[in-house]
Amino acid sequence: QESHWNSKAKSPTGVRGIMMLTLPTARSLGIKNRIDSNESIMGGAKYFSNLLGRFNDAVKYPDRSWLALAAYNVGRGHLHDAQKLARRLGKSPHEWSDIKEVLPLLSQRKYYKTLKYGYARGREPVRYVQRIRNYRDIMEKELSTKKDPPIF
Numbered sequence: 001q002e003s004h005w006n007s008k009a010k011s012p013t014g015v016r017g018i019m020m021l022t023l024p025t026a027r028s029l030g031i032k033n034r035i036d037s038n039e040s041i042m043g044g045a046k047y048f049s050n051l052l053g054r055f056n057d058a059v060k061y062p063d064r065s066w067l068a069l070a071a072y073n074v075g076r077g078h079l080h081d082a083q084k085l086a087r088r089l090g091k092s093p094h095e096w097s098d099i100k101e102v103l104p105l106l107s108q109r110k111y112y113k114t115l116k117y118g119y120a121r122g123r124e125p126v127r128y129v130q131r132i133r134n135y136r137d138i139m140e141k142e143l144s145t146k147k148d149p150p151i152f
Contacts (some may be wrong), residue, residue: 001132007037016152019044048072049129059094069132070125072101078106079125085111100126 002020003009010016014023017040026034027045051068054076059067071079082102083093091098105111106122 001128001135007040008035012149016040019047021047044072051076053075055094061094063094066129066133067094067099069129070096073119073128074103074106074120074122074125078120081112081115081117081120082106082122084115096129100129130150 002011002015003018005018007018008016008017009020010066011020015021016023016026017034018037019040021029021034021040021043023032023034025047026043029046031039031043032066033039046151051071052064055064055067067079070082077117079099082105084091086098086102086103089102091102093099103120103122103126106115106120109119
């Protein structure tokens, strides 16, 4: 979503490659070259799978997917902070509809100073997840309207 399929993509925060992995995450996944498309895609898929598996059974699909994508973008620690804050605010730490309201609060001092991982650009993972959901919806709609494969 962020790299726009550019294997040499680099963000201001230092994430790289098609799957925009941090250097520590890439190393933990055994990736030697983040700008190698194969390594990046396989590593990103493995990392996402790992994130999906780290939620307890109270987090159901599709919320589990949306929370894992948010964690992929902002980091698992910041997602934990958002879940903790959600509980404090009487919201569900297991539902994306509540977490997407809480994540932007991680950029407000009165909230982040009380949390373990501190400041986060909380609007970014909300936009990130929404863009992925929009893309998925477009693909599903497009695929559902196709009756026959194209003839070339």
